Amino acid sequence: xxxxVVGGGKVGLNLARELIRNDQEVTLVEQDRQAYLRIxxxxxxxxxxxxxxxxxxxxxxxxxxxxxxxxxxxxxEDNILICQVAKEKYLCERIIARCNxxxxxxxxxxxxxxxxxxATDLILNLIEHEVPGHGLVHLLDLPDEQLEIIExxxxxxAPAAGRQVSDISLPEGSLIISVLPRGKAxxxxxxxxxxxxxDEVLIVLDPGLEQAITSQFAPNGAHG
Amino acid sequence: MMVLVVGAGRVGSAVAKSALxxxxxxSVLDADPLSxxxxxxxxxxxxxxxxxxxxxxxxxxxxxxxxxxIEEADIFIAATRGDNTNILVAQIAQKRFGVPRVIVRVLDxxxxxxxxxxxxxxxxxxxxxxxxxKNAVLEPVER
Numbered sequence: 032x033x034x035x036v037v038g039g040g041k042v043g044l045n046l047a048r049e050l051i052r053n054d055q056e057v058t059l060v061e062q063d064r065q066a067y068l069r070i071x072x073x074x075x076x077x078x079x080x081x082x083x084x085x086x087x088x089x090x091x092x093x094x095x096x097x098x099x100x101x102x103x104x105x106x107x108e109d110n111i112l113i114c115q116v117a118k119e120k121y122l123c124e125r126i127i128a129r130c131n132x133x134x135x136x137x138x139x140x141x142x143x144x145x146x147x148x149x150a151t152d153l154i155l156n157l158i159e160h161e162v163p164g165h166g167l168v169h170l171l172d173l174p175d176e177q178l179e180i181i182e183x184x185x186x187x188x189a190p191a192a193g194r195q196v197s198d199i200s201l202p203e204g205s206l207i208i209s210v211l212p213r214g215k216a217x218x219x220x221x222x223x224x225x226x227x228x229x230d231e232v233l234i235v236l237d238p239g240l241e242q243a244i245t246s247q248f249a250p251n252g253a254h255g
Numbered sequence: 256m257m258v259l260v261v262g263a264g265r266v267g268s269a270v271a272k273s274a275l276x277x278x279x280x281x282s283v284l285d286a287d288p289l290s291x292x293x294x295x296x297x298x299x300x301x302x303x304x305x306x307x308x309x310x311x312x313x314x315x316x317x318x319x320x321x322x323x324x325i326e327e328a329d330i331f332i333a334a335t336r337g338d339n340t341n342i343l344v345a346q347i348a349q350k351r352f353g354v355p356r357v358i359v360r361v362l363d364x365x366x367x368x369x370x371x372x373x374x375x376x377x378x379x380x381x382x383x384x385x386x387x388x389k390n391a392v393l394e395p396v397e398r
Contacts, residue, residue: 084339086365108315108339120369135315138343141351 035060035097037083037113038104039070042129046101051077058092062104084109086116094121103129107138114144145174167245170233180208180235186249187228197222204237205244256280259328259354261314261344262335263290266360266380270332272298275307279330282308284323314344325352333359338366345375 032055036047039061047059051074059074060083061067067080081088083104094100100117102110110128117123130136130149139147156169171180185192191199196207210224211217211231226232234244256279260271263285271294275281283294283302288311294302302309312319314335325331331348333341338361345359358376361367367379 084366085363086369106339108337108343111343112339116366116369119373134317137317138315138347142346 032056032098033093033096034058034099034101035089035092035094035117036101036103038102038110038129039063039066039078040103040105042103043101044070046103047074047077060088060092084112084116086120089113089116089121094123097121097123099123099125099127101127101129105131107131107135111135111139111142111144115142118144167241167249172238174238177237178235179238179241180233181241181244182211182231182233183245183248185226185228185230185232189228189248189250191226191247192228194226195222196220196224196226199226199247201234201247202236202240202243205240206235207232208235209233256329257282257324257327258330258332259284259323259325259348260332260334261285261323262333262341262360263287263293263309264334264336265293267332267334268293270334271307274330275305280306280308282310282324282328284310284312284314284319285335286311286313314340315347317347320344320347320352325354328352328354330354330356331358333357335360338363342366342370342375349375 034050034055034057036043036057037060039059043059047057050057057077059070059078060081061070061078062082064080067078070078079092083089094117100114100123102113104110107130114126114128117126128139128144128147130139130147133149133151136147136149139145168182169179170182207220209217209232210220210226212227213229232248236244258274258279258281260267260281261284263271263283271281271283291302291309294307294309298305310319310323312322325348331345331354333345335341341359341361345357348354349357358378361370361377361379362381364379364382367377367382371377
C-alpha cells in the first residue's frame, strides 16, 4: 500500500514511522523547512519538502498512485482541501483527515471529507467509556449505514428492570442484541429473557432514538 | 444587495468600499480588529457612519459568519490572505448557505483553475501578474 501523509508534526511523523515499520511505502510531506530537515535525517527519501495543499507538491509525491492520503496538519482548512483534491481531482479512494477543532467537523461533513479524526472527540469517547455510572456509551457509529450500537446499564426502578425483553417497549428501529449481566458472560437474549437492574444491554438502533431508549433503561438523566 | 466581504486586506477593503459607495449593504469580517483602519483610511466619515458593518472573527468559525450576516448575503467575497481559508469558506457560503454569488480570491494559479472547474468563481491575481510580466519581458528592447 502506498500512503501519503501530509503534515510532519507529532501525529504525522509517528504515523509515517509506524507505517514504514509495517513495511508500507510512505511519503511524508512537510512544509516547514526546519522540521523537514530534522525529519529527513531519520526518514531520508520518505519525506518531501513542500506545501501539501499545492497540486504540484502532491503530484511530486505521487498522489496519482496513492492508495491512501492522510492529512494531519494543524490547520483544518488545509486538511479539508488536501483531502478534497485527493478524492475529487486525483480520485484517491481512501482518505483520512485530522480535525483539530471539533467545531470544524461540520465543514468536513459538508464537503464529504471523512473519516475525520478529532482527538478531542476520541478522548471524550474514552471518558464516556471510563467514567462509571454514566448511562449510555456509544460503542459503534455507522453513519453511512444509519446505524449505531450503544451500551446502557439498567438502573434499578427503570421501566425495563425486571421485565421480559418482549415486554419492554422499545421504539421501532431498535433491538436488544446482547445482555451482559454483572460478572457473568454476556449472551444474546430471547424474547422471554428477563432484564435485571445492573445488567448492561447492547442495543442496535437508528440514530436519534437514544432518548427514547435510555428512558426505558436509565431514566432521570442517569446518562449524559 | 447585501455584500459580505471576508478579509479586510488591500483587496477586501477596497472592494468593500466600492460596494458601499455603489449603494450596497456591506458587511466586513476580519480576524484582526486593526484591519478596520483600512476601511476608514482616506474617507471623511468612519466606516460605520457611512453605513458599513464590521465584525471581528475568524472566517471559518461558523458563529463569526452568522454574526457577519451570511444568512442574508447575496454576494460573498472571500479575500483573506490564505488561499485555503478562502477556498473553504467560499464553499461553505455556496453549499451550506446557498449564497447566490460567491467570489473567491486564490493566489495559486493551479488551484484557481481547478476550483473554477468545480464551479467556484475564482479570481487569481497572480495569473494576471504573470501574463503582464511575460508581455513586458517579451517586448522588444530599444537601445
